[in-house]
Amino acid sequence: MSDKAIIRPYGDTTGDGMVQVSFTLPLPHDKRAEGAAAQLANKMGIEPALVVHAKAMGPDFTFFVVYGRVNHLVDVSQVEVIERDFPLLTPKQASLIVKSRLRRRLVVVGACIGTDAHTVGIDAILNIKGFAGEKGLEYYREFKVINMGAQVSVPQLVSRSQQEKADVILVSQVVTQREAHILNALEMSAAFREAYPADKRPLLIIGGPRFEERQAAELGVDRVFTRGSTPGEVASYLVHAFFENKQRELHGPA
Amino acid sequence: MKARSRPRLDVDIRTVKKARALAKRAGRPIVQMAKQHTTVSVERATLRLAGLSGADPDGTPWANRLLDAVRADTGLEHGICLPVWDALLRQDTRDLNRLAQLAAVGQVRFRIPEGRDAARAQAAARKPVAAGIRKIDSRRKERDRLIKRWGDPQQRPWIYLIVATGDIYEDMPQAQAAARGGADIIAVIRSTGQSLLDYVPEGATREGFAGTYATQENFRLMRAALDETSKELGRYVRLTNYASGLCMPEIAALAGLERLDMMLNDSMYGILFRDINPIRTFVDQRFSRQVHARAGIIINTGEDNYLTTADAVEAAHTVTVSQLLNEFFAKEAGLEDWQLGLGHAFEIDPAIPDSFRLELAHALLARTLFPDAPLKWMPPTRHMTGDVFGGYLLDGFFNLAGVMTDQDILLVGMMTEAVVTPWLSDRDLALQNVRYVVNAAGRLAEDFVPRPDGFIAQRCNQVLGESIDLLEQILNHDSGLLDAIADGTFGLMKRPADAGRGLEGVAKKANDYYNPAIALLDEKPAA
Numbered sequence: 083m084s085d086k087a088i089i090r091p092y093g094d095t096t097g098d099g100m101v102q103v104s105f106t107l108p109l110p111h112d113k114r115a116e117g118a119a120a121q122l123a124n125k126m127g128i129e130p131a132l133v134v135h136a137k138a139m140g141p142d143f144t145f146f147v148v149y150g151r152v153n154h155l156v157d158v159s160q161v162e163v164i165e166r167d168f169p170l171l172t173p174k175q176a177s178l179i180v181k182s183r184l185r186r187r188l189v190v191v192g193a194c195i196g197t198d199a200h201t202v203g204i205d206a207i208l209n210i211k212g213f214a215g216e217k218g219l220e221y222y223r224e225f226k227v228i229n230m231g232a233q234v235s236v237p238q239l240v241s242r243s244q245q246e247k248a249d250v251i252l253v254s255q256v257v258t259q260r261e262a263h264i265l266n267a268l269e270m271s272a273a274f275r276e277a278y279p280a281d282k283r284p285l286l287i288i289g290g291p292r293f294e295e296r297q298a299a300e301l302g303v304d305r306v307f308t309r310g311s312t313p314g315e316v317a318s319y320l321v322h323a324f325f326e327n328k329q330r331e332l333h334g335p336a
Numbered sequence: 337m338k339a340r341s342r343p344r345l346d347v348d349i350r351t352v353k354k355a356r357a358l359a360k361r362a363g364r365p366i367v368q369m370a371k372q373h374t375t376v377s378v379e380r381a382t383l384r385l386a387g388l389s390g391a392d393p394d395g396t397p398w399a400n401r402l403l404d405a406v407r408a409d410t411g412l413e414h415g416i417c418l419p420v421w422d423a424l425l426r427q428d429t430r431d432l433n434r435l436a437q438l439a440a441v442g443q444v445r446f447r448i449p450e451g452r453d454a455a456r457a458q459a460a461a462r463k464p465v466a467a468g469i470r471k472i473d474s475r476r477k478e479r480d481r482l483i484k485r486w487g488d489p490q491q492r493p494w495i496y497l498i499v500a501t502g503d504i505y506e507d508m509p510q511a512q513a514a515a516r517g518g519a520d521i522i523a524v525i526r527s528t529g530q531s532l533l534d535y536v537p538e539g540a541t542r543e544g545f546a547g548t549y550a551t552q553e554n555f556r557l558m559r560a561a562l563d564e565t566s567k568e569l570g571r572y573v574r575l576t577n578y579a580s581g582l583c584m585p586e587i588a589a590l591a592g593l594e595r596l597d598m599m600l601n602d603s604m605y606g607i608l609f610r611d612i613n614p615i616r617t618f619v620d621q622r623f624s625r626q627v628h629a630r631a632g633i634i635i636n637t638g639e640d641n642y643l644t645t646a647d648a649v650e651a652a653h654t655v656t657v658s659q660l661l662n663e664f665f666a667k668e669a670g671l672e673d674w675q676l677g678l679g680h681a682f683e684i685d686p687a688i689p690d691s692f693r694l695e696l697a698h699a700l701l702a703r704t705l706f707p708d709a710p711l712k713w714m715p716p717t718r719h720m721t722g723d724v725f726g727g728y729l730l731d732g733f734f735n736l737a738g739v740m741t742d743q744d745i746l747l748v749g750m751m752t753e754a755v756v757t758p759w760l761s762d763r764d765l766a767l768q769n770v771r772y773v774v775n776a777a778g779r780l781a782e783d784f785v786p787r788p789d790g791f792i793a794q795r796c797n798q799v800l801g802e803s804i805d806l807l808e809q810i811l812n813h814d815s816g817l818l819d820a821i822a823d824g825t826f827g828l829m830k831r832p833a834d835a836g837r838g839l840e841g842v843a844k845k846a847n848d849y850y851n852p853a854i855a856l857l858d859e860k861p862a863a
Contacts, residue, residue: 104761105761106759106760106761137764139517139760139761139764140513140516140517143760143761145761145764145765197527197528197529197545197546198528201609201645202644202717202718202754205645209645209646231609231611231829232609232610233528233529233531233532233610262545291754309722
């Protein structure tokens with residue numbers, strides 16, 4: 083099945099194309115509202131559409147659950163993804179590489195920048211406790227981790243980075259409004275470019291649920307990590323990028 | 337609170353007494369320290385109680401303008417009252433706003449009055465501050481009257497829902513809709529940056545970041561909207577906001593003046609999770625709690641935060657320790673048991689075996705330790721993954737644990753937690769979940785009696801034991817709690833007393849420090 087390039091959604095039979103969606107319409111619940119829900123589903127390519135559930139939410143809104151068959155085909159050969167282009171390392175392996183190649187600890191400074199007060203992402207990657215069964219970067223003996231927490235301004239981050247001689251900057255953006263996460267990322271990468279000569283600039287990594295991996299260049303960072311990324315992946319990447327990327331000059335032992 | 341049978345565990349009374357005694361020993365030096373200091377926000381709150389309001393054309397509140405001018409002339413250590421009312425007497429005006437305007441353009445010089453001048457300034461200050469506190473007293477009586485007229489929610493737990501659009505005029509109809517949908521308490525989430533602002537924004541606001549600014553006008557508007565809906569529903573709908581961050585004393589005062597009903601107000605949250613200076617926080621805390629006590633406001637503490645940043649099983653005892661400390665600090669500031677919305681949360685990894693039993697154990701421990709406090713039960717966030725179906729089930733178990741252990745305030749969990757800010761349909765589905773569980777389980781709490789030697793009882797005793805160990809560890813530090821906070825005893829966060837945000841706004845009180853608000857708040861309100 084997996085070698086087929088053209089697929090449809092799977093309900094209970096290959097090729098049946100069945101999907102399920104839910105949405106709310108700003109209409110009081112009546113027959114007309116249900117008809118409107120079916121019309122929307124049809125326009126979404128769901129045909130036939132089965133409005134299986136409709137419920138009034140207050141006098142002015144109705145919530146729907148719709149099942150039906152979509153007429154779209156998915157061409158898997160056209161899907162673009164960034165495959166992991168670095169080997170996964172255990173904390174021990176990562177530490178060993180740092181120890182033998184750098185002869186000092188790799189300095190990682192992390193923060194949530196802007197008004198974002200949600201440290202859940204940066205904490206999941208940095209705190210010893212970690213995430214998804216993997217220990218955070220603080221657990222890596224050869225990493226020196228500075229977690230600046232939430233609501234850190236870009237100038238604060240840059241100055242702390244210089245003070246600590248940071249090798250890697252990790253920035254998280256979790257809850258932001260409008261496109262603030264993009265603007266914050268751009269401000270951050272521009273500030274680092276300004277504050278450092280190109281060959282001395284720390285590795286810039288940004289993460290958060292609203293980013294896409296492909297955005298790295300556009301944001302001016304070295305790598306983007308999205309929802310579900312684990313500390314092990316981040317650690318493996320930064321060791322790989324720091325030592326294996328021949329373009330990068332090492333800062334040398336401090 | 338109605339007298340009724342609460343589920344509880346047989347824990348050793350002596351152990352509980354010991355835990356409370358340790359919390360008291362850890363907290364007492366902090367209270368002493370708090371009494372010896374003042375902060376810019378405590379002084380500004382005093383000005384606001386005395387009637388100063390509004391902002392200059394740039395939006396800087398007059399309270400800030402006046403305080404900054406006074407501080408430049410006389411420092412902070414004598415308090416704001418002596419220099420301000422001395423200046424008012426000399427200017428022959430009683431209008432604080434006028435004085436603030438003059439001070440802002442450098443037309444007033446402030447001094448610390450002495451002798452008879454000082455006595456006159458004290459007397460002059462006391463009067464308007466007392467009037468402000470009387471206004472808080474009258475808002476409290478008004479609340480009591482409206483609750484009598486419209487009634488309390490029929491069921492426990494009370495259902496607590498969050499509204500947060502950034503625009504107060506959008507928040508109002510959403511809050512009213514939520515109340516009609518079954519919410520007993522509306523919390524207006526604050527704009528994320530506000531905790532680190534050293535001023536309270538002014539007026540009705542229509543833009544915020546993931547929340548709406550806490551301002552006096554926003555408080556007034558939302559309370560009025562909920563009064564309208566309370567009347568329509570025949571049920572008093574409570575309003576919650578946040579007395580936290582750098583301005584917590586001022587926000588507490590505004591909450592009292594505008595009849596807010598609950599305030600998030602934790603003794604250590606700002607220190608640990610916002611990196612606000614520990615001394616600043618403890619001084620601001622004490623004042624804001626005194627105001628809340630006087631205003632009849634129920635505080636909500638933030639123990640859920642310990643579990644969102646650390647493992648909920650390993651860190652269970654940090655919740656208990658924080659609850660005990662919050663209880664001590666609250667009672668010392670005059671809050672009564674019915675005002676202690678001590679927090680805890682359902683944050684154990686659902687993948688571990690017996691996770692629900694562990695949740696029940698932790699929730700029951702809080703219920704047992706604080707039988708008369710309106711405990712606040714907070715929903716899963718950490719293990720809400722974007723799988724909205726799994727999340728809906730988890731929220732159902734959260735609701736069930738809340739009903740079984742007789743929690744009083746239930747913050748409604750959203751299946752789209754960590755995905756989007758709640759949609760209309762998310763809220764509706766979440767309320768259906770709560771209603772089903774509350775209705776289906778009924779008074780299950782009365783039947784829920786865990787075996788005395790069973791898993792739940794043992795786990796309770798274990799967590800209580802670990803709490804005592806942690807409190808003892810805190811007391812083993814040279815200067816107790818402050819040192820413990822400094823060296824990362826709570827989570828991994830190291831917060832030394834001489835660092836953190838807002839430190840520049842703290843001063844040690846001079847011998848002639850005078851602030852009538854603190855003394856007045858210590859008195860009992862006239863019945």
